[in-house]
Amino acid sequence: MSFIEAKQLVREFFRRDEEGNIEGVQVALDHVDLNVEQGQFISILGHNGSGKSTLAKHINALLSASEGTLYVDGKDTADPMNQLAIRQSAGMVFQNPDNQIIASVVEEDVGFGPENIGVPSDEIWQRVEYALKSVGMWKYRTHSPNKLSGGQKQRVAIAGVMAMEPKCIILDEPTAMLDPNGRKEVIRVAHELNEKKGVTIILITHYMEEVVGSDRVFVMDHGKVVLSGTPREVFSQVDVLQKYRLAVPQATKLAWELQQAGLAIPSGILDREELLEALKACR
């Protein structure tokens, strides 16, 4: 069994009028199938309102499905008894760094998760040290989160999840509110955790540049998974991506345009270096 296994997952949101009668139905997830193996780095791409955050909240058991099944680490998310165990093995980092830090000292915030699951005090300290060191924030442990930059705050939030020793971390648009530097910082930490600690990462984003290093990419639109594959497979379908209103990275776009114009450039160029190589080969 895969680490995350979603079968025909459906989630509907009902709009109700003042008397509570159903006015309309909005399908946020439409028969989604998803398989994620332990240790993979997965990206989910999609435009606003494509259902990608809703999917993330299902994996963390914050929301439950209307139809279909979702197993995380072999546990059914529909069973309320599994909730805590699932949240522990699949931690979640949210978009706004300010709104997810609970304590007024960095180390206390990282200790919040382990405190909740009843870890003994001395072990909490070991976990906090391990988590803060793995995101490179150990020297800021006694700082107030208000004094940190956005990227640093987001790293503290990741450490807070790491301290619960999860098998998987879901990052729900972690870079949406950050400047370019903070964005790089967070993505680098996510890759480091994936490579060095073997944590499964599910990165939800609408920046295509960030998905380049991942093992698999899923593209969502209107609650459906419309495209999936390795970044190269996905990036080679520029016309399809543009149809789903996704901003293709410049290098990929240029390569595609050149290819369309008749130049012998392979499909699925991921970054500037590859484009340069391909252009050199053309001469």
Place this chain on the structure above:
Amino acid sequence: MLRDITLGQYYPTDSHVHEMDPRTKLFGTLIYIIALFLFNNVLGWLVVTGFLILAIHTCKVPLSYMVKGLKAIVMLLLIAAAFNLFLTSGTPIFTIGPLSISDVGLRNAGLMTIRMIYLIVGTSIMTLTTTPNQLTDGLERSLHFLNRVHIPVHEIAMMMSIALRFIPILIEETDKIMKAQMARGADFESGGIIKRAKAMVPLLVPLFVSAFRRANDLALAMEARCYHGGEGRTKMKPLQYHGVDRVGYLVIFIFLVLVIASRIVYPMLMGLIGV
């Protein structure tokens, strides 16, 4: 301008009072307040003053920090003292026109002023030497017994510490909204009280909306990190009594005994010298 507000005026240094468990300090403050209203003669005053000087000396916080708190209540002090001074009936000892000062009034005004000043200075020692988080932790543990009467002590303490965490964020946000509204022509600084109060509406509405949004996000983030109330929760920094707390409790106890003794001994002494 809003950034100047400081709440939880912790003064970090290395002293025995700082090392103490917040519960010891809370208990000490409670006993100190009781003692302030117990003493009623010179002997008692000496004991209380001695205790206060001892506390100020051991906590190593500059005296000016404690006196700062007094500025806010100077007016209140003066008014209260004046009422006590002029409106207490008793044998008049001094008369200016319609106003007369009685011996009881003089005594009451003096006692009250001393009590108020000591109260502010003494309690500020506690807030200056304890971080807000320690304080909520201490309150949570000391008031734990209230759980039996179904008062959610853990939840209240959690709310307090989250409120403390969000104060600077909301202040910053207020500043931002204020500037945004000023850029669009809002005027917060002129006009009378009513006009100014009305000008606050376009500030408060967005602030409330954003506070609710933040609360919603935070609740989700807490749930995602397995928060499920105080049950089965452990502490990263559990409260523990150390040697310094034993000394602290001993001093507080001796202090209380001395204050009570002063009430009994003083009339006897007065009797002895025949007043």
